[in-house]
Amino acid sequence: xxxxxxxxxxxxxxxxxxxxxxxxxxxxxxxxxxxxxxxxxxxxxxxxxxxxxxxxxxxxxxxxxxxxxxxxxxxxxxxxxxxxxxxxxxxxxxxxxxxxxxxxxxxxxxxxxxxxxxxxxxxxxxxxxxxxxxxxxxxxxxxxxxxxxxxxxxxxxxxxxxxxxxxxxxxxxxxxxxxxxxxxxxxxxxxxxxxxxxxxxxxxxxxxxxxxxxxxxxxxxxxxxxxxxxxxxxxxxxxxxxxxxxxxxxxxxxxxxxxxxxxxxxxxxxxxxxxxxxxxxxxxxxxxxxxxxxxxxxxxxxxxxxxxxxxxxxxxxxxxxxxxxxxxxxxxxxxxxxxxxxxxxxxxxxxxxxxxxxxxxxxxxxxxxxxxxxxxxxxxxxxxxxxxxxxx
Amino acid sequence: xxxxxxxxxxxxxxxxxxxxxxxxxxxxxxxxxxxxxxxxxxxxxxxxxxxxxxxxxxxxxxxxxxxxxxxxxxxxxxxxxxxxxxxxxxxxxxxxxxxxxxxxxxxxxxxxxxxxxxxxxxxxxxxxxxxxxxxxxxxxxxxxxxxxxxxxxxxxxxxxxxxxxxxxxxxxxxxxxxxxxxxxxxxxxxxxxxxxxxxxxxxxxxxxxxxxxxxxxxxxxxxxxxxxxxxxxxxxxxxxxxxxxxxxxxxxxxxxxxxxxxxxxxxxxxxxxxxxxxxxxxxxxxxxxxxxxxxxxxxxxxxxxxxxxxxxxxxxxxxxxxxxxxxxxxxxxxxxxxxxxxxxxxxxxxxxxxxxxxxxxxxxxxxxxxxxxxxxxxxxxxxxxxxxxxxxxxxxxxxxxxxxxxxxxxxxxxxxxxxxxxxxxxxxxxxxxxxxxxxxxxxxxxxxxxxxxxxxxxxxxxxxxxxxxxxxxxxxxxxxxxxxxxxxxxxxxxxxxxxxx
Numbered sequence: 047x048x049x050x051x052x053x054x055x056x057x058x059x060x061x062x063x064x065x066x067x068x069x070x071x072x073x074x075x076x077x078x079x080x081x082x083x084x085x086x087x088x089x090x091x092x093x094x095x096x097x098x099x100x101x102x103x104x105x106x107x108x109x110x111x112x113x114x115x116x117x118x119x120x121x122x123x124x125x126x127x128x129x130x131x132x133x134x135x136x137x138x139x140x141x142x143x144x145x146x147x148x149x150x151x152x153x154x155x156x157x158x159x160x161x162x163x164x165x166x167x168x169x170x171x172x173x174x175x176x177x178x179x180x181x182x183x184x185x186x187x188x189x190x191x192x193x194x195x196x197x198x199x200x201x202x203x204x205x206x207x208x209x210x211x212x213x214x215x216x217x218x219x220x221x222x223x224x225x226x227x228x229x230x231x232x233x234x235x236x237x238x239x240x241x242x243x244x245x246x247x248x249x250x251x252x253x254x255x256x257x258x259x260x261x262x263x264x265x266x267x268x269x270x271x272x273x274x275x276x277x278x279x280x281x282x283x284x285x286x287x288x289x290x291x292x293x294x295x296x297x298x299x300x301x302x303x304x305x306x307x308x309x310x311x312x313x314x315x316x317x318x319x320x321x322x323x324x325x326x327x328x329x330x331x332x333x334x335x336x337x338x339x340x341x342x343x344x345x346x347x348x349x350x351x352x353x354x355x356x357x358x359x360x361x362x363x364x365x366x367x368x369x370x371x372x373x374x375x376x377x378x379x380x381x382x383x384x385x386x387x388x389x390x391x392x393x394x395x396x397x398x399x400x401x402x403x404x405x406x407x408x409x410x411x412x413x414x415x416x417x418x419x420x421x422x423x424x425x426x427x428x429x430x431x432x433x434x435x436x437x438x
Numbered sequence: 439x440x441x442x443x444x445x446x447x448x449x450x451x452x453x454x455x456x457x458x459x460x461x462x463x464x465x466x467x468x469x470x471x472x473x474x475x476x477x478x479x480x481x482x483x484x485x486x487x488x489x490x491x492x493x494x495x496x497x498x499x500x501x502x503x504x505x506x507x508x509x510x511x512x513x514x515x516x517x518x519x520x521x522x523x524x525x526x527x528x529x530x531x532x533x534x535x536x537x538x539x540x541x542x543x544x545x546x547x548x549x550x551x552x553x554x555x556x557x558x559x560x561x562x563x564x565x566x567x568x569x570x571x572x573x574x575x576x577x578x579x580x581x582x583x584x585x586x587x588x589x590x591x592x593x594x595x596x597x598x599x600x601x602x603x604x605x606x607x608x609x610x611x612x613x614x615x616x617x618x619x620x621x622x623x624x625x626x627x628x629x630x631x632x633x634x635x636x637x638x639x640x641x642x643x644x645x646x647x648x649x650x651x652x653x654x655x656x657x658x659x660x661x662x663x664x665x666x667x668x669x670x671x672x673x674x675x676x677x678x679x680x681x682x683x684x685x686x687x688x689x690x691x692x693x694x695x696x697x698x699x700x701x702x703x704x705x706x707x708x709x710x711x712x713x714x715x716x717x718x719x720x721x722x723x724x725x726x727x728x729x730x731x732x733x734x735x736x737x738x739x740x741x742x743x744x745x746x747x748x749x750x751x752x753x754x755x756x757x758x759x760x761x762x763x764x765x766x767x768x769x770x771x772x773x774x775x776x777x778x779x780x781x782x783x784x785x786x787x788x789x790x791x792x793x794x795x796x797x798x799x800x801x802x803x804x805x806x807x808x809x810x811x812x813x814x815x816x817x818x819x820x821x822x823x824x825x826x827x828x829x830x831x832x833x834x835x836x837x838x839x840x841x842x843x844x845x846x847x848x849x850x851x852x853x854x855x856x857x858x859x860x861x862x863x864x865x866x867x868x869x870x871x872x873x874x875x876x877x878x879x880x881x882x883x884x885x886x887x888x889x890x891x892x893x894x895x896x897x898x899x900x901x902x903x904x905x906x907x908x909x910x911x912x913x914x915x916x917x918x919x920x921x922x923x924x925x926x927x928x929x930x931x932x933x934x935x936x937x938x939x
Contacts, residue, residue, distance in 0.1 A: 191794060191801040191808075220805060252809070302800040331800030387797070389830045390639045390931065401642040402912070402928050409927035413894040421935050422795040423658065423828035 067131035073097035073150050074137060075130030077168035078272050079108075084284075086111055088165035101130055140273040144246040145261075146173040157268075159183070163291045163317055167270045167284070171245050174266030178213055178236050184358065185215040185293035185314075187286075187307040188222025188300040193332050195387065196300030198418065198426035199324050200225040201232075203297060205429050206351035208233030209363030215240065215293045217285055218253050218267075222299050222307070225420075227260055233363075236264040238292060242285040244273045268292070286310040287317070295320035295358055297348060301335035308335045311345065321345040322354060351429070375399055375407040380416065380431055389423040441528035441535060444542040444571050445521035446562040447506075447513045450767075450774045451692045451729050453558065453565025455542075457507040458518060460525030465501030471522075473506030476514040476726075485516075485547045486523045493551035493598045498530040512771065514726050516546035517556040520575070523547060523598055524605065537605045542566030542590070545577040551598040555579035558692035560587045560684075575601055581614035583691055586702035587684060588616055616702075628672035628708070631844040634663050636832035641667065643827045643932055645847050647781065648674045648739075649854040650866035650911030652904075653760065653822060655745070655784035655934070658829030659799070660792040664785040667829075668741050671783055672708035673844040675738060676852045679859075682737045685777060689736055693729045707738030709780075713747035720748075721755045721765045722776050732759045735780035745784040746814040753819055756782070760822045763868070781867065784823065786815070796830065824867070824904045825932035854914040866911045874906050879913060879920040887923055891930055905929045 067075070076097045077087055090100040090111050100107060134148075141148050149155050149170045157179035160166050184207055188196055204214050204226040214230040216223040218239035230237035237260055243249040245267055248257045257267055270284050286309045290296050296314040298321070301307040314321045323345035326333020339345035348354050355362060372380065375397075382388065382396050394404050408425060411417040416431035443458045469483045490497050504522055506513050521543040527533040544562050546554040556562070559580035566574045567590035574592050576584045581594025593611035595601045604611045634641060640656065640663075647654035648671050656664040678686060683702050690707070711720060711731040722730030732740060740756075742748055759765050763779035788794040789808040794801040801808070858865050862873065874880055880888075892902045906921075908929035913921045 189800075190805050191803070193795060193797045193799070195797045250805070327798055330798035332798060334800075389828075391637065391830060391832070394638055401639045402916075403924070405639065405642075405931040406924040406927035409891075409930045412931075413891055413927075419935070420795075422797070423830045424797050 067098065067101075067129070067134070069096055069098050070150060070152055071134035072101045072130045073152055074134040074148060074169050075128065076101055077150075078133065078137065078275065082108070084165040084167050087168045098130075137272050137274070141171050141245070144173070144244075144273055146171050146245045146267070147176075149176070157292060159293070160288070160291045163287075166291075167288060169270070169272070170288075171269045171272060172266055173245050174261045175236070175264050176266070178238060178264065178266050179292070181213045181236075182211070182360075183213040183215050183238065183293045185289050185296040185310070185319075186222065186226035187216055187289060187296065187298055187310045188226075189302055189305045189307060189332065189335075190219050190221040190223075191302075191332070192221035192225065192300055193330075194420040194422040194424045194426060195326065195330075196222055196324075196332065197225045197420040198387065198428075200299045201229040201418070202429050202432070203299065203324075203348070203351045203354060204229035205233045206355060206362065207360075208235030208237075210355055210360045211235070211363060212358075212360065213238060213265075215289055217242070217282075217289055217310075218248070218250075218257060219306075220250055220252065224253060224256060226299075227256060227265075230265075231259060231263050236260075236266075238266050238268060240285050240288045240292065241267055241269040241271075242282045243269065244271045244275060245269045246273050282306055283309060287313045290314040290317055290319050293319060295322060297322040297324065297354065298336050298339060298345065299324045300326065300333055301339075302332050303334045303338075305335050308339075311335075311339060315344060320358075322348045322357070324348045373407065373410070375403055376411055379404065379407055379411065380427065380434065383417065383425060383427045384432070387424050387426045389425065391423070393425070439529045439531065441525045441538070443521040443525040443528070443538055444566060444569060445518045445544055446542065446565040446569075447511070447517070448515065448558045448561060448692055449511070450727055450776050451558075451561060451689045451733065453561035453563070454511060455565045455569030456511075456513060456518065456521075458521040458525050459505040459507060460522065460529040461503045461505075462498055462500045462526070462529040463503070467499040467501065469502045469504070471504045471506070473504075473509040474512045475506060476512065478516050479506070479513050479518060482516065482519050482522055482547075485519055485549060486526065488549040489519070489547040489551040489598055490523055490526065492549060493602075495527060495532055495602075496530070497526070500530075502526060502529075515556060516554075517544050517558075517562060519547040520545040520553065520598070520601065524601065527602065533602055533605060537607065540571060541573040541575060541605065542569070542571035543575050543601065544584075545575070545580075545595070547598060553577040553595055553597055553601075557694040558688075559584040560688045560691040563587055563590060563592055564688070566590060575604065575611065583687075585614035585616045586687060628844070629666055629670050630673065631670045631847055632841040634667055634670065634841060636841075637663055637667065637829060640827045640829050641841070641847075643825055644668075644671060645674070645851060646908060646911055646915065646929075646932075647671075647783075647825055649851045649915055650858070650908060651781040652824035652867045652908050652911065653782035653784075654825040654827065654932075655786070655823050656827050656829060657786055657788050659796050659831060660787060662829040662831055664829055665743050668743065668783040668785045669710070670844065671739055671741070671781075674848050674851055675706035675708065676848070676855045677704040678706055678737060686737050689729050689733055689777065693734055695734060707735050707780075708741065709735040709738070710741040710743060713742070713744045715748070715752060717749060717752040717755050720752045721759065721778070723767050727767055727769075727774060727776075729776050730765065730778075732756060732765055732778040732780060733776045736777045738780055739783055740780040741783040741785070743785050745786040746811055747786075748814075750814050750816070753814070754816055757818055757822065779868070782823070784815075788812070788828075795828075820934050821898070821900055823934045824908050825929075826934040827932055850915060854911065857914045858911075866907045866914070869907055869910065871903050874903060874910075878910060879918075880906065880910075881920055884909075884921050884923060884926055887926055891926065895930070895933075897933065901933060905933055908932070 094100040208230040214237040216226045248254045290313040323336040323339040417425045446453045555577045563584040574590045578594035585592040603609045759778035765776040765778045767774045789803045791802040793799040909926040912925040
């Protein structure tokens with residue numbers, strides 16, 4: 047474990063302002079100064095040679111780098127009055143008591159994928175297994191207002207990736223993000239959630255239990271925001287950049303115009319990650335963003351989970367045994383749903399069976415994990431069903 | 439001299455016999471009413487005095503004391519006027535007491551001595567009959583309604599003088615004949631089921647729900663026919679039997695919604711309160727306890743259109759009646775139970791804009807707004823729904839089949855209802871958990887299937903029991919004595935699902 051007290055490389059340059067603080071402590075403290083983001087942090091360290099030297103430069107140093115801004119005014123006072131040793135210690139203690147640890151870019155435990163970012167997040171707060179950051183990772187993101195189609199595709203793609211041994215990275219948001227984490231867990235694969243909030247204040251609150259489950263299953267929660275930091279709104283922009291940074295490829299499953307997922311897509315392009323998008327019907331508002339990414343050739347089109355695996359250079363993982371012994375109606379329904387997802391109403395219309403027998407057969411299929419309505423009226427085939435119908 | 443006349447008062451939806459004791463004695467002239475009389479009862483003093491005078495009688499210039507017994511029961515309303523006036527006449531020797539002892543007297547007096555109708559005539563007549571009255575005189579406008587309950591001879595009177603002539607044996611008042619209201623003609627305001635195009639699944643679900651009186655919710659985007667379907671349930675409900683009709687009519691009579699001339703109606707109540715309704719108006723209550731919409735829907739259906747627009751506390755107040763079939767109102771003076779056993783029909787959009795979760799449509803609602811909206815139907819309320827049906831816009835369906843009319847479906851429902859009454863005496867929705875066994879057609883195979891589905895789908899015991907009752911109804915519609923796997927499976931497809939986040 048990387049302790050708060052582990053030595054940095056500039057221990058000889060302590061001055062009165064920062065007392066007995068180490069370079070690492072100064073690093074943590076400087077990254078916590080309001081108004082100093084990753085970019086300003088990187089410029090300050092580059093200008094002064096180290097975080098401790100940057101701290102010693104004080105408010106004047108900040109003014110030189112950041113310029114005169116409202117937030118930086120706050121930061122200057124912060125710099126003048128705070129003891130970095132005490133600040134780093136207290137943040138470390140708070141993080142530990144929340145079950146996490148502080149990981150700086152100086153530490154060996156720092157996620158290697160993020161080292162290539164410029165600027166990189168100086169300090170991260172991580173709950174869970176740090177080894178997971180050495181696995182191959184793919185991010186799956188999308189709208190919070192997901193349709194059944196989006197939930198279904200997310201589940202399928204995340205499950206296939208999970209079985210192939212890929213770690214799924216997402217943002218723990220409602221909708222697509224949540225479905226991606228859940229599908230990864232269902233496939234027995236660890237998954238990483240990057241939070242827009244401190245690790246002790248899971249956002250959204252409705253996903254607290256999902257976050258706990260995710261850590262228990264060997265995954266990790268990552269945040270750039272310190273516990274107790276004075277944040278107003280969750281910081282989605284920085285969160286999205288880390289999501290893209292942790293992954294080798296980003297898959298946008300469903301995104302309308304002006305979706306937060308498109309910010310992640312833009313970040314992926316900016317930092318040189320592969321971008322994939324799942325198309326939707328051209329008249330579907332809920333897929334406009336994805337369709338545009340594909341049309342503008344910013345993203346590679348995803349036509350199936352299998353094709354995505356091939357493009358990333360993976361082979362399909364071990365598959366669970368297929369379910370057999372379907373009734374005639376069940377078989378017909380599966381074939382219809384393979385053509386196109388549909389509601390009971392449409393299935394009754396397309397097969398000519400009674401509403402009663404279609405409803406009954408769908409429950410059978412749902413109980414065996416072959417279809418999923420994702421809370422809406424439309425039934426979608428699950429991965430297991432697609433394997434089954436391919437085999438038939 | 440002392441005289442006693444029998445009257446009745448309303449407590450909740452029940453009638454309670456009240457003895458009106460009148461004492462005329464020497465002393466300072468005046469009229470005093472005692473016995474926890476409410477303000478409307480106290481004002482009877484002025485009405486009775488004027489009515490007596492204007493009917494050609496004397497108001498004795500003595501000290502008149504009227505006691506309403508039992509004296510510890512709070513009394514409201516104007517129905518005691520007639521008994522008070524008659525009591526004064528007997529006590530002052532202006533009328534012979536002979537016929538007064540077997541006759542109950544109910545009605546409000548106008549200043550000119552004519553009789554005005556009072557609410558709750560059915561319950562009042564029933565109470566008077568139970569207290570031993572062979573004859574009940576009521577205002578003429580209440581006669582048909584009062585007679586509908588059966589039992590006592592109900593006579594309608596237009597004025598105080600008609601009553602005194604009857605009591606004196608000069609001219610008998612006519613006994614009102616017991617009659618029934620029409621049973622089919624008044625259904626015309628419900629939309630016919632054939633007006634709902636397509637939506638075969640939702641129509642089938644509605645048929646199941648009405649047949650077993652299960653709580654059902656329709657959700658989906660605007661304009662798909664949620665409300666129309668729910669309203670069509672009014673025409674699908676089977677007729678009341680005599681015992682139920684008496685219960686229902688008494689409640690409606692007390693609430694004054696029956697209309698004074700309506701007799702015992704066999705039509706099941708169908709109440710559709712607006713979503714701005716207050717909690718008290720929905721479940722009952724108020725300073726003078728009145729039955730709310732939940733009680734008015736007793737033995738029928740309560741439609742909450744735009745369910746999520748109702749006040750959260752109003753919705754939650756329905757939990758009690760849904761579980762127990764009664765509304766319990768606790769007051770300092772005691773606890774009152776009003777009957778309220780209804781089937782709940784809910785219809786709501788999945789989010790404020792209405793398009794959340796519909797494939798191909800982008801929902802325009804903020805997350806927080808949508809979550810708060812969905813949270814208005816609390817978990818416990820969602821748990822009490824038996825079926826939730828999500829409707830989708832009807833596209834161009836290949837097999838455009840003509841929709842069945844209300845009368846065809848209602849006939850099937852009536853048959854299934856009769857089967858339930860025969861087997862267990864109640865509708866399936868009211869089957870106690872203990873009865874969901876072999877005798878109700880749940881064999882060991884289907885019972886173990888219920889357990890298996892509970893595990894597979896992560897369902898609570900309450901959900902499973904509710905699904906089992908729905909399955910029983912599906913089997914009844916199918917004409918099957920035993921519940922089979924396909925019945926249970928069909929029931930489960932409509933189970934309430936947790937909102938996916």
